[in-house]
Amino acid sequence: MxxxxxxxxxxxxxxxxxxxxxxxxxxxxxxxxxxxxxxxxxxxxxxxxxxxxxxxxxxxxxxxxxxxxxxxxxxxxxxxxxxxxxxxxxxxxxxxxxxxxxxxxxxxxxxxxxxxxxxxxxxxxxxxxxxxxxxxxxxxLGSPGYRTAALVTALAFYLPLTIAAWGVGRWSRATAAAADHDRLALARARLAVTHERVRIARELHDIVANAVAVIVMQAETARATAAADPPRAEETLGRIEDLGRGAMAELRRLLRLLRTADASVEDGVRRRGLADLAPLLEDVRRAGVLIDLEVHGSPAHLDESVDLTAYRLVQEAVTNITKHAGPGSHAEVRITWADVLRLDVVDDGAGHLTATRRDLSTGHGLIGLAERIALFGGELSATPYRSGFRVTATLPLAPGAVAAERAG
Incomplete structure (x- = not known):
């Protein structure tokens, strides 16, 4: 070239x-x-x-x-x-x-x-x-009679030019300052739009992508057991219907919020937290993953946003296990309450992964989690662990103090 x-x-x-x-x-x-x-x-x-x-x-x-x-x-x-x-x-x-x-x-x-x-x-x-x-x-001037006219002429020449040069300079400065202000406001508006698009993408992933992934995986299970175990297949299909209805309800709320001015995207989502892990883990078990939950320490009160972020982390991690490790794998969710909230989700990677499940990943789940956790000053780690994978995160128990510390 x-x-x-x-x-x-x-x-x-x-x-x-x-x-x-x-x-x-x-x-x-x-x-x-x-x-x-x-x-x-x-x-x-x-x-x-x-x-x-x-x-x-x-x-x-x-x-x-x-x-x-x-x-x-x-x-x-x-x-x-x-x-x-x-x-x-x-x-x-x-x-x-x-x-x-x-x-x-x-x-x-x-x-x-x-x-x-x-x-x-x-x-x-x-x-x-x-x-x-x-x-x-x-x-x-030799003659005093011309001095008055000369004085008026000189003042009429010098004063307007002097004031005009100074005034144009100040006007130009004010115009440039206004233009800079408009450019800054436009840049802030574009940044706000970008942030809002990221938040929308994150919420759509958390609401729709994970639900669809679980629906597809449970549909596979239902198809595989339909002939041998019709009651189990029927139960699975019922669960799929519930998941689909729930995802659609949350999607409607989110779309309604997007059409409402001055509304937060998160307001359109039903607030979930660590107390809602039981149904989530049950869905994973229905998909064929053996998963245990361990809690260490005394649970503390969490801000709603931190509680939701903790739930989303476990949701994304266990959904990824069902997609990438597959049925038959064993996983463990550990919640440790100390000076900070620590979440560990580990799997052994010993499941039976089907080819269709590789297409269920959007590639944005962990990115969205990292963005969520960074908002509160937490840390996220997602790395291979032995034959499986491990997701670890820490979240502060008081996000307001962290935000004030950052502002100072």
Whole structure:
């Protein structure tokens, strides 16, 4: 495969979009008109020392404007000092250069990138070069009769441009902040949607996938025993019917919740807990797995969400045993109450696995369990154990304390 070539002109576009190139072009566009509008480089009788002095003020100003985005306040102070120095020198000598356009660009940048106190300070001290430029205009007039008109003209020129540069900078900053806020809100909304989709997938797996898997496995058992043991097959079919009705009822509740605004997905599911393990384990036994339950320690009160998570872990683990170990395998569920709740589900892998059962796995069960347990600061381990498999999890007895500790 040949490497893809960049589109023609892509390098030129990147070069033109470079912030440094844009600032260089802006500096050039500011300094050249400024030198001719506020200075007199080609006035009759202008000598080369005056040109050198003009360059001594204009060139540092242009260089400073190249870094206006990186150091806005430092660049403003540099341009301000150059403007004040040039104006004072103009008033005291026959040199003529009162720069102002560079001040506007630097003032805009400070208003755009700095906080309000710095922006207001820059706006206030801009009055110094503006005042010096106005004073130079007034002192250059020989007739006092023109000074009032010159003062009004100077103020009408300097004040609107100064306020406009500062105001546009503040407006641009507010617009950018609003855009950032909207982008952040959109990112949060997308993240919330992603989390909700994950929760829906997790609940659908826990409600539907496990129930369907057990139904299929019990249907296999019923088909295998129908001829030899009709009563057992009939009993199994009845159990399959109950499982299907239960799964459908919970699915209807979940779908109803999904159509209701501001509702939690978990609210649509019947709350289960470790107290509901007996029917779950009986379903596994009906599928042909020999399973025992051991409880160590004194049971403690669990938050509903932790109790549900513990139940889902045992449900997923024992369902996986029926799918991957098969009938005839032996399993054990151990619940240990201590400083934390510890759950162990172990099987010996000694069952008779049929080919059809390999298609019952969704591949998302343990992922969903890990997500559930991580929400409470617990740990999950799922690894091969001897000839079988072992799922171990620990859950805190007080999830609220864990959440507060994480927030702190």
């Amino acid at each position: 040949e490497p893809q070539q960049a589109p023609a002109g892509a390098g030129t576009r990147r070069w033109i979009r470079s912030a440094r190139v844009q600032d260089a072009a802006l500096a050039l566009a500011v300094i050249v008109p400024e030198a001719f509008f506020f200075g007199a480089p080609i006035a009759p009788g202008t000598r080369w020392p005056a040109h050198l002095v003009l360059a001594a003020f204009a060139l540092p100003e242009a260089v400073a404007l190249l870094f206006r985005r990186r150091w806005p306040m430092a660049v403003y102070l540099t341009v301000w000092a150059l403007a004040v120095g040039a104006s004072v020198l103009t008033i005291l000598t026959d040199f003529h250069f009162t720069p102002y356009f560079g001040i506007l660009v630097a003032l805009y940048t400070v208003a755009r990138q700095c906080r309000r106190p710095a922006a207001l300070t820059a706006l206030a001290v801009t009055a110094v070069p503006v005042g010096l430029d106005t004073a130079d205009i007034l002192t250059s």
